[in-house]
Amino acid sequence: MNSEDLGKELYCIHASLxxxxxxxxxxxxxxxxxxxxxxxxxxxxxxxxxxxxxAKSKKAAPATED
Structure with missing residues (x-):
């Protein structure tokens, strides 16, 4: 569903309520x-x-060895 269709749907639900x-x-x-x-x-x-x-999960930073 594109943003325009979703916007229309939200408007209709809001106005209906x-x-x-x-x-x-x-x-x-x-x-x-x-x-x-x-x-x-x-x-x-x-x-x-x-x-x-x-949210996409982020990979942990590689551990550095000193």
């Missing part, structure tokens, strides 16, 4: 948001992806 309407009601509203609002939701989606993606 606030209004009490079904999530599908808000899917059409996405196209009427101004570009600034859409970009905010897309940026939120990117940040959530970063936070929810497990």
């Amino acid at each position: 606030r209004s009490g309407c079904a999530k599908e009601v808000h899917e059409d509203a996405w196209q009427y948001l101004n570009p600034y609002e859409q970009q905010l939701w897309i940026n939120t989606a990117k940040e959530m992806k970063n936070l929810l993606t497990p």
Whole structure:
């Protein structure tokens, strides 16, 4: 799922929880948001992806012998 799709999904869920309407009601509203609002939701989606993606394990530094 790309960031735009995830942003749209987050918007729909958020709006649905606030209004009490079904999530599908808000899917059409996405196209009427101004570009600034859409970009905010897309940026939120990117940040959530970063936070929810497990960090890659780092290799331990090789031990030095003196």
